[in-house]
Each structure stands twice: as C-alpha cells, then as structure tokens.
Amino acid sequence: MIKPPDGSRIVVGMSGGVDSSAAAALLKDQGYDVIGVMLRLWSDSETENRCCAPDAQLEARRIAAQLEIPFYVIDSQEAFYQAVVQPFIDGYAGGSTPNPCLNCNRQIRWKFLRSRAKALGAEYIATGHYAQIEISENGSCLLLKNPDPDKDQSYFLHVLTQEDLSQTVFPLAEYTKPDVRQLARDFGLAVADRPDSQDLCFVGQENYRDFLRKIDPSILKPGPIIDLNGKILGEHQGLADYTIGQRKGLGIAAPEPYYVIKKDLAGNALIIGFKNELGRSNFHVKDINWISGKGPNDSINADIKIRYKSKEVSGKILPLDNNLAKIDLEYSVPDITPGQAAVFYQGQICLGGGTIMREAL
Amino acid sequence: MKRIYLDYAATTPVDERVIDAMVPYFKEHFGNPSSIHGFGQAGEKALDESRRDIAAHLGAAPSEIVFTSCGSESDNLAVRGTALARQVKLGYNHILISPIEHPAVQSTVDQLSVLHGFEVSYLPLDKFGQVDPEEFKNLLRKDTALVSIMAANNEIGTINDLREIAIICRERGVPIHTDAVQYAAHHKIDVTQMGVDLISLGAHKFYGPKGVGALYVRSGTDLLPTQTGGSQEFGLRAATENIPLIVGMAEAFRLIQDEGVDRLERLVPLRNRIIDFVLDKIPSSRLTGAEPGNRLPNHTSFVFENLDGNLLIQVLDSEGFACSSGSACKTGDPKPSSVLTRLGYSSEWALGSLRVTLGKDTSSEEVDQFLNILPECVHRVREIS
Numbered sequence: 137m138i139k140p141p142d143g144s145r146i147v148v149g150m151s152g153g154v155d156s157s158a159a160a161a162l163l164k165d166q167g168y169d170v171i172g173v174m175l176r177l178w179s180d181s182e183t184e185n186r187c188c189a190p191d192a193q194l195e196a197r198r199i200a201a202q203l204e205i206p207f208y209v210i211d212s213q214e215a216f217y218q219a220v221v222q223p224f225i226d227g228y229a230g231g232s233t234p235n236p237c238l239n240c241n242r243q244i245r246w247k248f249l250r251s252r253a254k255a256l257g258a259e260y261i262a263t264g265h266y267a268q269i270e271i272s273e274n275g276s277c278l279l280l281k282n283p284d285p286d287k288d289q290s291y292f293l294h295v296l297t298q299e300d301l302s303q304t305v306f307p308l309a310e311y312t313k314p315d316v317r318q319l320a321r322d323f324g325l326a327v328a329d330r331p332d333s334q335d336l337c338f339v340g341q342e343n344y345r346d347f348l349r350k351i352d353p354s355i356l357k358p359g360p361i362i363d364l365n366g367k368i369l370g371e372h373q374g375l376a377d378y379t380i381g382q383r384k385g386l387g388i389a390a391p392e393p394y395y396v397i398k399k400d401l402a403g404n405a406l407i408i409g410f411k412n413e414l415g416r417s418n419f420h421v422k423d424i425n426w427i428s429g430k431g432p433n434d435s436i437n438a439d440i441k442i443r444y445k446s447k448e449v450s451g452k453i454l455p456l457d458n459n460l461a462k463i464d465l466e467y468s469v470p471d472i473t474p475g476q477a478a479v480f481y482q483g484q485i486c487l488g489g490g491t492i493m494r495e496a497l
Numbered sequence: 498m499k500r501i502y503l504d505y506a507a508t509t510p511v512d513e514r515v516i517d518a519m520v521p522y523f524k525e526h527f528g529n530p531s532s533i534h535g536f537g538q539a540g541e542k543a544l545d546e547s548r549r550d551i552a553a554h555l556g557a558a559p560s561e562i563v564f565t566s567c568g569s570e571s572d573n574l575a576v577r578g579t580a581l582a583r584q585v586k587l588g589y590n591h592i593l594i595s596p597i598e599h600p601a602v603q604s605t606v607d608q609l610s611v612l613h614g615f616e617v618s619y620l621p622l623d624k625f626g627q628v629d630p631e632e633f634k635n636l637l638r639k640d641t642a643l644v645s646i647m648a649a650n651n652e653i654g655t656i657n658d659l660r661e662i663a664i665i666c667r668e669r670g671v672p673i674h675t676d677a678v679q680y681a682a683h684h685k686i687d688v689t690q691m692g693v694d695l696i697s698l699g700a701h702k703f704y705g706p707k708g709v710g711a712l713y714v715r716s717g718t719d720l721l722p723t724q725t726g727g728s729q730e731f732g733l734r735a736a737t738e739n740i741p742l743i744v745g746m747a748e749a750f751r752l753i754q755d756e757g758v759d760r761l762e763r764l765v766p767l768r769n770r771i772i773d774f775v776l777d778k779i780p781s782s783r784l785t786g787a788e789p790g791n792r793l794p795n796h797t798s799f800v801f802e803n804l805d806g807n808l809l810i811q812v813l814d815s816e817g818f819a820c821s822s823g824s825a826c827k828t829g830d831p832k833p834s835s836v837l838t839r840l841g842y843s844s845e846w847a848l849g850s851l852r853v854t855l856g857k858d859t860s861s862e863e864v865d866q867f868l869n870i871l872p873e874c875v876h877r878v879r880e881i882s
Binding site: 171175198208255 | 830
C-alpha cells in the first residue's frame with residue numbers, strides 16, 4: 137500500500153457512490169488533507185454523462201460536505217472527447233470493439249486528474265478502485281488484485297505507469313464490497329449503493345449502436361453475412377453491431393446456432409459459423425503496458441484475461457518487442473475480440489496488458 | 498490553513514452590531530405588527546422605525562420604502578409590477594434595459610416578453626459596460642412601459658451614472674428602475690439626485706442578514722403587487738413582515754451612512770493595488786469593466802487569456818483564498834459569461850475570468866498574501882489549461 141506522508145494533501149476522485157465515498161472517508165479519517173474532485177466528462181448533447189450526472193454530483197457534494205472536505209467539479213469534456221470518445225468511434229470504424237474505460241483510466245482518470253491534483257497542491261490521487269499497490273523490494277510499484285475475484289478491478293488498471301502508481305492510493309485495497317458497505321455505515325455515510333452499470337457512460341440512454349449511427353452513419357454499412365466458405369447467408373446492418381462470439385440477433389435460421397466468428401473489414405462481411413468453428417488459442421497484442429515499465433526478454437508463462445468478466449486462461453507470452461507480443465493460450469477461447477484488452481497475471485500480480493489485434497502477424 | 502475571503506460582492510458576514518440589533522426581535526419582541534395587542538405594537542414600532550431610518554438616509558418618504566425578501570425580489574416587484582401596471586393602464590408594451598442586467602431583471606423581462614407580449618430593446622454599451630444617454634434617447638419609445646439599468650454591475654464593477662438618463666425619463670414620463678444592490682453597499686444614495694423611480698436594495702451585500710431587501714418606489718409610480726394577500730407594505734407585498742431581518746437591514750444601512758466614507762477611503766487604495774499589480778505582473782491579463790474611477794470601490798475583475806477560470810478559483814481555494822468569476826460554475830460545464838461576451842471578449846479570454854472583491858475588514862496584509870500567490874497560481878493553471 138502506498139502510504140503518503142502524514143497530513144499530505146490527496147485528491148480523491150468521487151463519483152457519489154459508496155466506493156469512492158468510503159475511500160474519501162478512510163483517508164480523511166487517517167488525517168490526510170482530502171479534496172474531493174469529480175471530473176465533468178463529455179456526453180452526447182442531449183444526455184448527461186452517467187459518471188457526472190446531476191444526481192451523482194449532488195450525492196458527491198453531499199458526502200464531501202458531510203466529511204467536511206472541499207469538493208470541486210473540474211471540466212474535462214474536451215480532453216475526454218479527444219482521449220476517449222474519438223478513439224472509440226475510430227475503433228468501431230476500424231472494425232474493432234474498443235474498451236473506452238481503458239483510455240479513460242490512462243488519459244483522464246490518471247493523467248488528466250493527476251495534473252489537476254498537482255495544481256491543487258496534491259502529489260497523490262486516490263480512487264475507490266478494488267485493487268492494491270505494493271512496493272517491491274527494488275522500490276518499484278506492483279499492481280495486485282483485490283482478493284475478491286468478483287470485485288477485482290485490476291483489469292481496468294493495467295494501463296497505469298510506474299509514475300501513476302507511485303502517486304496513487306487505493307484505500308479500498310483489500311476490502312470486500314460488504315466491508316465497504318459496513319465502512320460507509322460506520323462513517324455514517326448514507327450512500328445509495330447504485331448498481332455498477334456496464335453501459336458506456338457517455339452515450340446516455342441510447343445504446344452504442346444508435347450513438348455511432350448518429351455520429352457517423354458511414355461506420356455502419358449494410359453488408360453480407362457469410363459462412364467460412366464464403367456462402368452468403370443474409371445481410372447485416374453494420375459490422376459495429378456485432379461482437380466476436382455473439383450468438384443472438386443474427387437472424388439466420390439454422391438447425392444449430394450460428395456465432396460471429398470474425399469480421400472481414402475489406403469485404404464488409406460478417407463471418408459466422410457453428411460453435412466448433414469458433415475460438416482461437418493464439419493472437420497478437422499491441423500497445424502493451426508493462427506495469428514494471430519493461431517487458432520480459434524471453435517468453436513467460438502467465439494467466440491471461442481477455443475480458444473484464446472472463447476467466448483467466450493459462451498461456452505463454454512471447455514478446456516481439458517491448459509493446460508487442462504473441463499470446464498462446466493453453467486452449468481455444470470463443471470470444472477473443474480485437475480492440476479489447478488482454479491482461480496478464482502471475483498469481484495476484486498484474487503484469488500489464490495490451491490490445492488484442494485483429495489480424496495475426 | 499487560514500482562509501481569506503475575497504468574495505464580498507457575493508455576500509458579506511453580518512456585522513456584530515447588526516446581530517445585536519436583531520436579537521431582541523427574535524425573542525421578546527416577536528409580535529406580528531398586524532396584531533392589535535402590545536406584542537404586535539412593539540413589532541409595528543420596529544417596522545416603522547426601520548422604514549423611517551432607511552427612507553431618511555435615501556432622502557425618501559417612509560411610504561416609499563417597501564420591504565422585500567431580497568434584492569432579486571425587489572427587482573421582480575419593480576420590473577414585473579411596473580411593466581404590468583402600465584400595460585394594463587396604458588397599453589404600453591415596450592421595455593428598455595441594458596444587456597448586462599442581473600438575472601433577476603433579465604429573466605423577469607424574458608418572462609414578461611413571452612407571457613405578456615412585451616417587446617424588449619437593449620441599450621448599446623461601451624467597452625466598459627456603460628450606457629450612453631444619447632443612444633438611450635434614440636431607443637426610448639412612446640410606448641415604453643419601463644426602463645431598467647443597473648447602478649453597478651456585480652460582475653465587472655462598472656458604475657452607471659443614471660442622472661442624465663433619469664432626467665430624460667422624467668421628461669418623457671417613463672418610469673426607470675435601477676438594481677442598486679451592489680452600488681448601495683458602498684455609496685450613499687439620494688433619490689432626488691439619482692432621479693430614478695425604483696431602486697432595489699439587498700441587505701446581505703452590506704453586512705446585513707440574508708433574506709431581506711427593499712424597494713424604493715417613488716410616490717405616484719404605477720406598480721402592481723407581485724405577491725398578493727394581506728395589505729402589508731402598502732398592499733404591494735403580502736407577507737407577515739420579517740421584523741428581525743428588517744431591523745437588521747436598517748441597522749446595516751445606518752452603518753454604511755456612518756462609516757461608508759471611511760470604508761471607501763480604505764478600500765480604494767487596496768483595490769487599486771490589486772489592479773496595478775495584476776496588470777503589471779501577470780502576462781496576458783486585462784481588467785474587465787470600468788477604470789478605477791468608475792467602478793465599485795471594492796471591486797476588481799480580470800480576464801486571463803487561455804486559462805480555465807473555474808480551475809483557477811479551485812486552485813486559489815485550495816491555497817486558502819475565496820474568489821469568484823463571471824463564468825463560475827459548480828457543475829464543471831463553464832460557459833463564457835454573457836456579460837463579458839456582450840462586451841466583446843472572445844471565449845479564449847472570457848472563460849478565464851476572476852473577480853476579487855474586498856470587504857470592510859480586508860487587511861492590507863491579506864491583499865499582500867493574495868498578490869504573493871496569484872501570479873504563480875495563474876501560471877500553474879495556465880500550464881494545464
């Protein structure tokens with residue numbers, strides 16, 4: 137656990153929810169000079185960004201008032217658009233399924249927030265993430281999982297640098313969700329326990345497909361649905377509507393269910409097949425961030441997570457250069473999705489991760 | 498951390514003497530002035546004395562003072578009450594205001610326009626935010642129901658000399674209102690000299706309590722009540738009078754008359770020190786609003802090019818200094834202030850505004866401490882804006 141010097145000023149990213157409220161309360165209780173901050177994120181014109189909607193702001197402001205800490209909402213709409221929304225649109229336009237939360241963590245919740253925190257006189261930031269930071273023997277920071285596999289959020293944090301981690305506090309480090317609820321009660325914080333939403337924060341009530349159609353209709357062009365032999369089975373309304381491994385919503389009648397196998401961008405074709413035709417055991421990963429700052433020289437064994445909620449699979453990482461690697465899994469996995477992150481673990485330690493590439497090299 | 502308050506245009510702490518004056522009216526003299534019994538009579542006496550005091554300081558008759566709940570309510574009563582009275586009586590449908598009125602005036606005029614069909618004209622402004630009597634003459638119409646021009650702007654501190662305009666209004670028989678909430682906190686007002694027909698005042702800008710204001714209504718001015726009910730306040734504002742706050746307002750107003758000149762003599766050099774320092778030491782900075790001779794004695798307002806003004810205020814707060822800005826926005830979605838936009842500032846400038854307003858107890862040391870840290874804070878915020 138990173139332990140800032142006694143009385144240090146710490147900026148806590150507050151969402152109004154129970155986790156960040158408890159995190160702020162813990163730090164305040166430990167005698168730190170806590171400032172609550174919420175970032176105002178970009179949202180589609182007529183909707184509110186879920187992460188900073190008026191009710192969330194009100195909640196966070198109320199908690200901050202109760203904790204007697206300053207609370208500021210800082211405008212980051214332009215930076216968020218550039219770092220998160222635009223790459224999200226570009227990602228779909230390029231045929232992958234981007235994970236905007238990763239860009240947000242790297243560019244906004246850390247890089248942007250840290251610069252604002254520094255301006256506010258705080259060397260450290262804190263969040264209500266369920267993950268741990270430890271200092272290794274050689275003085276570098278290690279990112280560790282939260283012991284509760286259901287709550288562990290290290291998957292989303294694999295993008296952080298040594299500099300980020302060395303100035304970050306995760307007060308909830310080892311706590312479980314019930315612990316945190318109890319903490320909030322002990323501190324007398326009346327925080328609504330809002331469900332974690334899996335939706336994108338910036339598209340409001342509509343789904344990402346409607347959002348993409350509105351932003352750039354050309355991203356979603358109708359095209360053929362074909363099988364692995366090239367036989368045309370139907371028509372799709374845009375490749376961005378589909379994700380690898382998807383079964384529902386294909387609209388093709390067949391004796392056994394079809395799955396999305398891959399996307400042929402050049403031909404704007406959606407390639408589908410049966411369950412036994414689905415899945416890969418090897419793929420390439422680019423833009424790797426190694427938590428230690430440097431990747432291994434030779435291949436290593438690791439447990440690899442290809443989605444936030446998927447199980448880890450043992451495999452081999454063969455580094456091609458510092459931020460490019462080939463992954464060989466022990467067995468084939470159905471939903472390896474270009475654009476999503478593959479995150480590497482050894483035991484409780486998160487080594488880093490990168491973006492799954494569309495084509496084998 | 499010692500916190501230093503430099504946002505006296507937003508509100509002021511209540512003067513101890515004002516608190517002392519109010520306390521008995523929360524306790525033993527709690528009566529309702531409308532009641533027949535002795536408790537009521539004590540309340541009525543306090544109400545009359547407060548009204549008489551304020552009227553005397555303004556050179557007005559007691560019957561020309563209407564107590565309200567705040568400056569905004571005074572604005573509402575003046576603007577809505579007069580415009581509607583003259584529409585009903587004379588069929589007049591035109592309102593003439595400056596484009597940088599307080600929202601209490603602007604939004605009321607907007608509603609009158611939408612709901613009651615008033616046509617609204619806006620006076621041109623010079624770069625300081627001042628109106629020109631000649632231009633004013635040209636825009637005044639036969640069917641103008643009301644003119645409203647603020648005496649001093651809250652955001653940029655500019656004072657408008659209304660005497661000439663008031664004379665024109667008098668000649669044409671058009672009532673003129675002024676929001677003097679900021680102005681009256683510093684300057685003695687003589688209603689005959691100023692010549693306007695309606696003046697809004699709010700107590701919390703001059704060390705009185707929040708929740709009480711007054712409207713001066715020149716005798717004979719057409720005015721309909723906006724809050725109807727009992728016959729309190731000459732039938733212009735129904736509500737049981739808030740005696741403790743009214744007493745507090747009268748006491749705070751009396752203190753301005755007694756001490757205002759001393760306060761002014763102390764504030765003006767401090768204010769000028771801030772203005773000179775900022776323009777000299779901080780690159781790409783400008784003073785917004787009028788030059789020192791024509792602005793509120795406690796008021797400085799600046800814009801800094803390419804800077805997130807909200808962040809500057811947050812950074813200053815984290816250093817212990819409470820300031821404000823025209824685009825101040827608690828929800829993180831700043832828009833360039835409409836006042837600065839009206840004065841021709843591009844958003845590169847208008848988003849980086851800062852208002853620093855001093856109070857009667859602001860010390861020279863506090864100003865020094867503030868100026869010590871400001872350039873570095875501006876620099877810090879600019880680097881990441």
